[in-house]
Amino acid sequence: MGRPSTPLLSVDLIARATLRIIDTEGSDAVTMGRVATALGVHTSSLYNHVRNRAALVEEVRTLVTETIDSSAFHTFPWHEAVVRWARSYRAAFARHPRSVPLLMSVPVRAPRVLSMYEDFTVALRRDGWPDEEIVVVLTAVESFILGSVLDMTGPPAMFDPAAHAAEFPAFTEVIATLESSATGVPTTDRAFELGLDALIRGLRAQRRALPQTARRTDRITRDGTRRKDARDHGEHRSR
């Protein structure tokens, strides 16, 4: 090849090349060999910078998620913070929707992402959510956000019942109503905002329905023995 390719390599360069492959060819195309070819280097050179494929995925995750803002968890009540966080989360993935399947296939280890989960956890604890429910709530909210990202990538008119109007008259009518209403806001955005509002309303109702004693006990335990966490609250608030 003649050119000194190895000195030009860096973790960032490798991650960006991988993300370009994902954006153009999809998640399934990502192998160490394919990334090496894209950079014009031997596969073995990659391993001087990233330990293995899982480590490469974490670098891609860091790139995709770098614009997600979880700072609202430090200052707003959890239910308002989740809305702000979810919007910036969806916007970040909307730029790289084809990365979703790859990122879902490997456990999260990237500090960038763990940091936003820490913010989420501290805010939900502060509001009295029991520890055993927090990851369940997080997973439910993320499923909705990532499903909404997929929906954004579809055609503007996702439903085309025209050829079967007589068979399915009610659905054909509501599609016609939607098309004629022309609010200027795409259905995918309206569905995201409506669903997010519904999800958070419902989660708040579920939280209120949790046994009061269990929540009290959890709080006392945390104030007493979990000093590290309590200090963490203070740090977050003062940022």
Add this chain to the structure above:
Amino acid sequence: MGRPSTPLLSVDLIARATLRIIDTEGSDAVTMGRVATALGVHTSSLYNHVRNRAALVEEVRTLVTETIDSSAFHTFPWHEAVVRWARSYRAAFARHPRSVPLLMSVPVRAPRVLSMYEDFTVALRRDGWPDEEIVVVLTAVESFILGSVLDMTGPPAMFDPAAHAAEFPAFTEVIATLESSATGVPTTDRAFELGLDALIRGLRAQRRALPQTARRTDRITRDGTRRKDARDHGEHRSR
């Protein structure tokens, strides 16, 4: 090749071969040429059975969705029916999760799928949801279901904060609590049920908050002028 391949072809055979490619290689691998190769025929032979790639996608959609049960919409209130439908929807896609990106890329025209949307629409109208909101609600619920399918395909332990425990103590603690609680129910299933319950609770609250007059008017209009739809209700109920 020597063997008479064309007479062996059928729409069903082509759709099943396509779904096998999706299951093993992912959505991005689907081209008419790739499907023809898998079946050992010339690409031109496929066009005797499926008009174009979009038509092929609809055949795949029909295969993937054939086990989704929307009959609950005929007999249960919409909020209970949605829960039953969503569970069977998720289960159907859980068998072919890699089909999701392909199916999201082409507008829905398959009668099998339009039929379940018809059931959804009739049930929501019966409960007083205004026409202009029904597709928005449908899209929000589908985003949650398909996001949950993606989550199911991930590793059982999706979060691995171990290497950064000191930096993110609260999240590390809730992950440890989750792992030690061992309810026997995977987090992905708990998150689906919790999120679905929250979403439906929230949607019900949103429906109750709609202007009462608008809902009344809508009902009167429907009883008066939309006979076709009213008859449709009867047909569905008598099934």
